[in-house]
Amino acid sequence: MARVLGSFLLLVLVSSVALATDPSPLQDFCVADPNSKVLVNGFACKDPSLVQADDFYFDGLRMRGNTSNPVGSKVSTVFVHELPGLNTLGIAMARVDYDPWGLNPPHYHPRATELFTVLEGTIEVGFVTSNPENRFITKILHEGDVFVFPMRLVHFQRNLGNTNARAVSTLSSQDPGIVTIANTVFGSKPDISIDILAKAFQSSSDVIEKLQSKF
Numbered sequence: 207m208a209r210v211l212g213s214f215l216l217l218v219l220v221s222s223v224a225l226a227t228d229p230s231p232l233q234d235f236c237v238a239d240p241n242s243k244v245l246v247n248g249f250a251c252k253d254p255s256l257v258q259a260d261d262f263y264f265d266g267l268r269m270r271g272n273t274s275n276p277v278g279s280k281v282s283t284v285f286v287h288e289l290p291g292l293n294t295l296g297i298a299m300a301r302v303d304y305d306p307w308g309l310n311p312p313h314y315h316p317r318a319t320e321l322f323t324v325l326e327g328t329i330e331v332g333f334v335t336s337n338p339e340n341r342f343i344t345k346i347l348h349e350g351d352v353f354v355f356p357m358r359l360v361h362f363q364r365n366l367g368n369t370n371a372r373a374v375s376t377l378s379s380q381d382p383g384i385v386t387i388a389n390t391v392f393g394s395k396p397d398i399s400i401d402i403l404a405k406a407f408q409s410s411s412d413v414i415e416k417l418q419s420k421f
């Protein structure tokens with residue numbers, strides 16, 4: 207009986223792990239073929255006999271990202287769109303550059319957990335748990351420190367310093383997606399009605415209009 211229960215629990219555990227990330231690959235690789243007309247979950251595979259080393263290679267992280275924007279940070283993604291060899295492999299990464307006091311604003315990844323490592327500087331990070339607790343979990347990280355943002359929770363990072371900062375993230379999907387809270391709520395196309403947002407955020411129409419004009 208205990209053994210049956212044990213196997214059942216193992217099965218539940220294994221299936222929940224399998225469902226928490228991208229589906230497992232069924233072959234060595236499936237380099238994305240962006241020109242394929244076949245619509246699948248992810249990208250169709252390039253003919254394996256035509257695959258080259260460059261399909262597994264990306265040199266776009268050599269330079270610092272351009273942080274000339276209102277938040278003073280730049281996320282340079284290495285998702286399947288930049289690195290076709292990631293297709294079906296359930297992993298991706300990003301480089302994040304920060305100006306002094308630069309902010310990577312509150313956002314979440316609909317398809318990935320994120321493991322964040324500080325390469326340079328001191329960075330304040332935080333995430334908020336789901337309703338009804340909405341518990342704010344925050345930490346100050348130093349060079350070499352690692353922090354995990356659990357899948358689908360809203361999180362941010364801010365450079366706590368007068369010098370540039372730099373970090374690298376790994377993410378548990380070939381295409382994690384980025385949902386930036388301010389952009390989705392105040393910058394949708396077309397706009398969400400002002401009266402809806404005024405009620406949702408319990409504020410006046412002019413506050414909402416001002417926010418919408420910025421995103």
Ligand SMILES: *[C@@H]1O[C@H](CO)[C@@H](O)[C@H](O)[C@H]1NC(C)=O
Pocket residue numbers: 272273274275
């Ligand atoms: C950085 O981005 C700003 C704003 O988009 C742009 O004006 C500037 O030319 C960019 N700088 C470089 C070096 O690409």
